[in-house]
Amino acid sequence: MNPKYEYRALLACDIAGSAGRGQQRLQEIRSALRSALSGALDLAELDRRDVSYVDTGDGCRLVAPAGLPKAGLLVPLLPELSARIREHNRQAGPDTRLRVRAAVHAGEVRFDPDGTVSGTPFEALARLLDSTPLRRAAVAGPDGAPLAAILSQHYYEETVGHGYEGLETGAFTAAEVVVKEYSARAWLWYPGSPVGPYGGSGREPGSGGRPAEAGKRPTEAGPRTVEQLVRATGNGTVFAVGRGDQHIRYNERG
Numbered sequence: 001m002n003p004k005y006e007y008r009a010l011l012a013c014d015i016a017g018s019a020g021r022g023q024q025r026l027q028e029i030r031s032a033l034r035s036a037l038s039g040a041l042d043l044a045e046l047d048r049r050d051v052s053y054v055d056t057g058d059g060c061r062l063v064a065p066a067g068l069p070k071a072g073l074l075v076p077l078l079p080e081l082s083a084r085i086r087e088h089n090r091q092a093g094p095d096t097r098l099r100v101r102a103a104v105h106a107g108e109v110r111f112d113p114d115g116t117v118s119g120t121p122f123e124a125l126a127r128l129l130d131s132t133p134l135r136r137a138a139v140a141g142p143d144g145a146p147l148a149a150i151l152s153q154h155y156y157e158e159t160v161g162h163g164y165e166g167l168e169t170g171a172f173t174a175a176e177v178v179v180k181e182y183s184a185r186a187w188l189w190y191p192g193s194p195v196g197p198y199g200g201s202g203r204e205p206g207s208g209g210r211p212a213e214a215g216k217r218p219t220e221a222g223p224r225t226v227e228q229l230v231r232a233t234g235n236g237t238v239f240a241v242g243r244g245d246q247h248i249r250y251n252e253r254g
Contacts, residue, residue, distance in 0.1 A: 001113040009070045009106045009155075010121055012129045013037070014059035016099040016138045025095045026058070032098055033060070036084035044077040052117060059100075061125075063109065063117055071159045073104055074151075075166035082147035082191050089146060101138045102149040103128035106158065127182035128152060133175035137188050148190040150175070156187045 015029055037060070041048055052063035064073055081100075089097045105128060107121030128134065128150050137148035151160075151172070160167050172187040 003110050003112045005108050005110055005119075006066055007106065007108050008066065008121075009064040009068055009073050010104065010109070010125050011062040011064070011073050012056075012059065012103045012125050013061075014056070014101045014129055016101055016135070016144070018058040021095055028096050029098055030055075030058070032088050032092070032096065033085075033100060036081055036088060036098075039084050040077050040081040043080045044072060046072065046077070054117075059129075061122075069164075070106055070155060071162075071164040071167060074159060075164065078102065078147065078149050078189065079166075079191075082145075085146040086191075098146065099138050099144040100147045101129060101134050102147060103134070103152075104149060104155050105152040106155050124152060124182060124184075127179040128177060128186055131175075131177040131179050131186070133177060133186070133188060137190050140190065145190045148188065150177075151187045151189070153185045153187070160187070 013033065015033060018026060018029065021029070038048060041051065046068070047065070050065035054061040062073075081102075085098050085100055092098070103125050105121055105125045107119065107124070109117050109119035109121055111117055131150065134148055134150045137150075138145055140148070156172065160172060161169050172189050175186050175188050177184055177186045
């Protein structure tokens with residue numbers, strides 16, 4: 001039986017700061033990530049049986065089912081995953097709180113008869129997940145972001161700006177990724193942007209679908225670099241508008 005090649009959407013997650021917590025705590029946070037992701041997939045109406053899931057030790061890698069619109073790996077999946085991680089963190093101790101990095105890409109991958117999935121798109125996915133802009137975004141603010149995600153330029157072009165509900169261009173910030181031999185433009189997203197004013201899907205888990213309150217309108221500011229972006233504190237959350245400038249959305253206390 002010969003291998004087959006199919007175009008698929010890909011998602012990789014990694015738990016930031018997982019090292020040094022000990023075996024028991026590592027297993028607890030891995031379980032928390034699986035639970036949060038499982039719930040987010042259900043809400044996004046993605047059948048987990050159709051999603052190829054690979055445990056990577058301190059994270060996971062997902063291969064979406066064939067034919068899934070690429071926007072399906074963005075909304076409501078990412079905002080809901082962020083909301084569920086935030087809910088876990090409210091109840092967790094310091095050693096079991098989660099900060100998660102996620103990378104999203106798509107391309108033609110190889111399916112071998114034994115179920116192995118491989119291909120060059122996974123190389124780009126790994127580079128995005130390990131990139132400096134994403135690592136910095138994941139620790140933005142005093143407590144870190146529950147979820148920071150990065151999209152490849154290809155994925156961004158195929159989804160954002162095409163009119164999909166919840167995918168406003170202002171929710172993403174351009175970043176240059178250089179990891180080893182990989183060099184490309186990518187796009188950052190993390191809670192606080194218009195796609196999820198509550199750091200989630202617009203509702204809290206278990207809220208019965210009640211919408212969250214919208215945040216305040218953004219306050220104008222001058223252009224900011226990605227480095228300035230990720231140094232945002234709890235006094236304000238930075239997001240980008242479509243033309244590439246960055247502005248600050250202030251919290252109630254700001």
